Amino acid sequence: MQANNRPQYWRILKTLIKTSFIAELEFRANIAMKIFNDFIWYFVQVSVFEVLYLHTSQISGWGLGKIRVFLGCLFLADTINMMFYHENLEQLSERIRKGELDLVLAKPVNSQFMMSFFRLHPSYLLNFIFCFAWLLHSLHLEMGAVSIGVIFKILIMILCSNVVMYSLRFMVATSAIVLGRAENLAQIWYSLFRMSLRPDFVYPPWLRYVLLFLLPLGFIASVPAHVVLGIRPDYWVLIALSISVLFFTMASIFWHTLLRKYTSVSS
Amino acid sequence: MRAYADLALRTQLEYRFNAFADWCLNPLISTVVELAMWWTMFQAMGVATLGGYTREYYLSYATWALFFSRISANWMYEFRMMQEVESGSINAILARPVSFYEFYLGQFLGYKFFTAVFSLWLPAVISMVMGGTTDLARLPVSVLLVFVYLVFTYNLTFCVVSFAFRLTKVSSFTVTKNFFIWLASGELFPLDLLPTSLKTLSMYLPFASACYLPVGFLTHRLGWEEMARGFTVTLLWSCIVGGLAMILWRRGLREYTGTGA
Secondary structure, three states: OHHHHOOOHHHHHHHHHHHHHHHHHHOHHHHHHHHHHHHHHHHHHHHHHHHHOOOOOOEOOEOHHHHHHHHHHHHHHHHHHHHHOHHHHHHHHHHHHOOHHHHHHOOOOOHHHHHHHOOOOHHHHHHHHHHHHHHHHHHHHHHOOOOHHHHHHHHHHHHHHHHHHHHHHHHHHHOHHHHOOOHHHHHHHHHHHHHHHOOHHHOOHHHHHHHHHHOOHHHOOHHHHHHHOOOOOOHHHHHHHHHHHHHHHHHHHHHHHHHHHOOOOOO | OHHHHHHHHHHHHHOHHHHHHHHHHHHHHHHHHHHHHHHHHHHHHOOOEEOOEEHHHHHHHHHHHHHHHHHHOOOHHHHHHHHHHHHOOHHHHHOOOOOHHHHHHHHHHHHHHHHHHHHOHHHHHHHHHHOOOOOHHHHHHHHHHHHHHHHHHHHHHHHHHHHHHHHOOOHHHHHHHHHHHHHHOOOOOOHHHOOHHHHHHHHOOHHHHHOHHHHHHHOOOOOHHHHHHHHHHHHHHHHHHHHHHHHHHHHHHHHOOOOOO
């Protein structure tokens, strides 16, 4: 009987997707622009490397073909981020400041879940399909036929990359509980996130280690690209899984620790 | 206007860690990352020059590009202004004996002035330590160009915000605009790396004044002639976009119906 009283997160998520989609349809021009924006973002990222490779044929042994695979991993990871938690974490500091967390804490569901997935963007499915096609096409050009095993590896690595990205960003955003306003902390996140927009070989070795194990931004796109291209052995999938579980646990502990310090802001 | 600039500083200092992150932490992290990236990239490519310029030039460029792009960026006030229109809280400002344009322009320029003053320490220290091609005597002229650009970008913001009267949610317009500026201003990479035709085109747009021109002038890549053209182009575009903003704003206000007590 008790098990039936526990919240069913899958059903909640389905309802959130449905309500978010209805809310999105209210401002159709805005959705179209958001999707278009992401395509512009892809264009900007691609153009950075296309311009650089006008002046050189390789960087650390990576030609343009491998870079396109890297970009495919990056775009795919980013699309999931945009679809599920980007907006929620961006507004988290403001929602905490305005006292919306109080309402969430009063509900019989996990507060971290509700704050992270309150508003979803199912319309980004179009971008997901595009990015997946881009990645498969780039892989096909670089490695020939793409096997089911490689597709399976892509899916696991992208899942891990999103867990890592979510956990890091969540920890930055939730600092608003103690700091009050954390708009500029979000800017720090973007500065850090910029490091994941380039393959890790463009950084010096010390920074590369930081990006792999201390602040694992390298797991967002660089490690997935290395694994999918076969540059790093398959056991890196297990490392990615371990890192993502570790950081997700850290994010949950961080949230619950901060909640203990939280004093309600609304009346 | 001075009072609004003062308001901007006080608002920023309300949350001190937030201000510290904006003026110290964020510039420090992004500068270290960019410098490390260009340094290693040159090693990884195994070349002495890229697009005809040395590693030292790119390092100086990366250091100052981040400083100028931080001053010239305008997303924070743009989102706030949109929010005012979207939520209807603009009514309170419209009822005051000041214009909405002045109210936010004062805050925006004030905030940018303090951002420039408080975050200058980092590129100045790096330039002094690393040497390179930076000529600090040229800094005032570069900063002046960026402040002229700020008027242009504020007018552009006003155009975007005016659309909120009709479409309500226009935040995605800002993102589109900022992506374009990111690329066309030279923040991502020096415009020297672009193919010649695109580079020539970008010199007739005002966005180069946000980053490429002031940094190029400061690092002795560009001379007085290019700067004079930069001032002219930016002022011209500022007038055009300002006129457009005025028309769009008046039209938007005519269609707007404010409600609430």
